[in-house]
Amino acid sequence: MDGNPNGPNRRALLRTGLLAGGVGIGAGVAGVAATRRDEPAITHASDGVMAGPVGDAAVLPFRGPRQRGVTDEPQPFAAFVGLDLPKGATRETCRRLLHVWTDDIERLMGARAPLTDLEPELASVPSRLSVTVAVGPGFHDAAGLSRVRPAWLAPLPRFSIDRFEPDWPQTDLLLQIRADSPVAVAHAQRRLVVGAEPLAELRWVQRGFREPLTASRPGLPFRNQFGQVDGTVQPATDGANDSLIWLGAGQEPAPHGLENGSSLVIRRIAMDMESWDRVDRLSRENAVGRRLDSGAPLTGRVETDLPDLGATDELGFPVIDAASHVRRAMPAAPQERILRAPYSFDDAPEPGRRTNTGLLFVAFQADPVRQFVPIQARLAEADLMNIWTTPVASGVYAVLPGAQPGEDLGAVLLA
Numbered sequence: 001m002d003g004n005p006n007g008p009n010r011r012a013l014l015r016t017g018l019l020a021g022g023v024g025i026g027a028g029v030a031g032v033a034a035t036r037r038d039e040p041a042i043t044h045a046s047d048g049v050m051a052g053p054v055g056d057a058a059v060l061p062f063r064g065p066r067q068r069g070v071t072d073e074p075q076p077f078a079a080f081v082g083l084d085l086p087k088g089a090t091r092e093t094c095r096r097l098l099h100v101w102t103d104d105i106e107r108l109m110g111a112r113a114p115l116t117d118l119e120p121e122l123a124s125v126p127s128r129l130s131v132t133v134a135v136g137p138g139f140h141d142a143a144g145l146s147r148v149r150p151a152w153l154a155p156l157p158r159f160s161i162d163r164f165e166p167d168w169p170q171t172d173l174l175l176q177i178r179a180d181s182p183v184a185v186a187h188a189q190r191r192l193v194v195g196a197e198p199l200a201e202l203r204w205v206q207r208g209f210r211e212p213l214t215a216s217r218p219g220l221p222f223r224n225q226f227g228q229v230d231g232t233v234q235p236a237t238d239g240a241n242d243s244l245i246w247l248g249a250g251q252e253p254a255p256h257g258l259e260n261g262s263s264l265v266i267r268r269i270a271m272d273m274e275s276w277d278r279v280d281r282l283s284r285e286n287a288v289g290r291r292l293d294s295g296a297p298l299t300g301r302v303e304t305d306l307p308d309l310g311a312t313d314e315l316g317f318p319v320i321d322a323a324s325h326v327r328r329a330m331p332a333a334p335q336e337r338i339l340r341a342p343y344s345f346d347d348a349p350e351p352g353r354r355t356n357t358g359l360l361f362v363a364f365q366a367d368p369v370r371q372f373v374p375i376q377a378r379l380a381e382a383d384l385m386n387i388w389t390t391p392v393a394s395g396v397y398a399v400l401p402g403a404q405p406g407e408d409l410g411a412v413l414l415a
């Protein structure tokens with residue numbers, strides 16, 4: 001890892017700093033199990049609720065200058081929820097919506113039920129829930145703010161590999177809901193969608209999952225559905241790379257009302273598991289440029305080794321293929337770095353198909369046009385992984401700044 005131009009990766013930090021928290025949680029769970037073993041083997045459906053919060057680690061604070069869910073280690077379960085403002089929406093519609101959501105999200109993240117919650121018990125089990133609110137290009141139009149919309153808050157250019165399907169269009173709003181428990185995600189999603197009506201209408205939901213279940217198995221890498229270790233090379237999230245991630249943290253002034261926000265690009269990428277099944281292991285490793293077992297570059301020993309792009313084999317061919325995914329995705333300029341937080345999906349296949357699998361590719365960056373687009377353009381031009389992967393949807397959103405005490409989300413933008 002030393003000498004890596006991208007700085008320490010997030011998983012390494014997790015293994016060191018955050019591992020301590022993980023062990024704490026694990027020990028807590030083991031403690032509960034030990035107590036239970038000495039007691040009569042009777043449990044009650046209300047045990048979890050009665051037990052109350054399992055500790056601060058299970059509740060992420062909602063209030064602050066920046067929203068959660070950007071630089072936090074991604075929780076294992078997620079829903080990405082696309083909504084549109086109703087026809088005729090105004091700035092007042094946007095204000096009222098964010099007022100309702102601010103209160104509901106503060107409660108949900110604090111393991112307290114929103115006021116209108118008919119299943120309050122579902123809200124009361126802390127599970128590191130984070131809800132991140134982001135807005136699409138249409139939000140600025142409705143709010144009469146088109147003039148101050150950042151130039152990057154627009155659909156990405158169309159790439160030659162894109163095969164968009166109509167089910168997941170760009171929306172005016174996006175909720176990213178993540179938690180350690182799928183129950184918490186489903187409950188928060190329902191409350192926030194119901195709570196938003198009629199100020200916003202649901203368009204689509206994309207669900208994802210990822211390992212490790214951080215509390216029980218800290219330090220395990222995330223592997224996507226191709227079995228690849230995914231998330232090795234990332235900008236460190238210790239503050240050193242704030243200008244790459246957060247708006248207003250670098251030289252450029254933040255766009256109006258978005259200081260301490262970010263941008264979120266989501267790409268739904270179908271993975272053709274059936275043709276991948278026919279590919280031998282060496283070709284699979286060649287396509288990405290890394291080993292499948294350890295995630296190490298093909299020229300290295302361990303995951304954190306730097307790839308040696310000049311290395312050649314006995315026939316003089318590059319060991320790391322010129323069209324391999326990592327070689328094509330590497331930054332060609334210092335600003336071409338993004339914080340990836342992808343989730344796998346594995347939905348029910350349509351009749352006659354065996355799989356409906358892929359990656360919800362999610363990236364945070366201060367400016368998608370300068371940081372994300374050049375990488376995606378290179379990958380569209382040549383990337384061996386394109387043989388088995390197809391982007392079927394794409395969206396660009398501005399992550400709102402956090403809500404300070406007494407303030408609603410989007411307060412400065414909508415003032």
Ligand code: HEM
Pocket residue numbers: 224226228229230231232233234267269271288290325326329330331338358359361372375376379385389
């Ligand atoms: C299904 C689609 C994709 C899969 C399965 C995939 C998988 C991977 C894997 C296994 C790695 C190597 C380990 C790592 O550093 O995380 C990687 C690296 C990377 N990927 Fe992807 N990826 C996909 C799509 C994308 C897209 C759409 C982008 C951006 C446009 C992207 C950007 C990157 C970057 C920036 C790296 C790090 C490159 C480096 O500096 O070494 N990937 N990806």
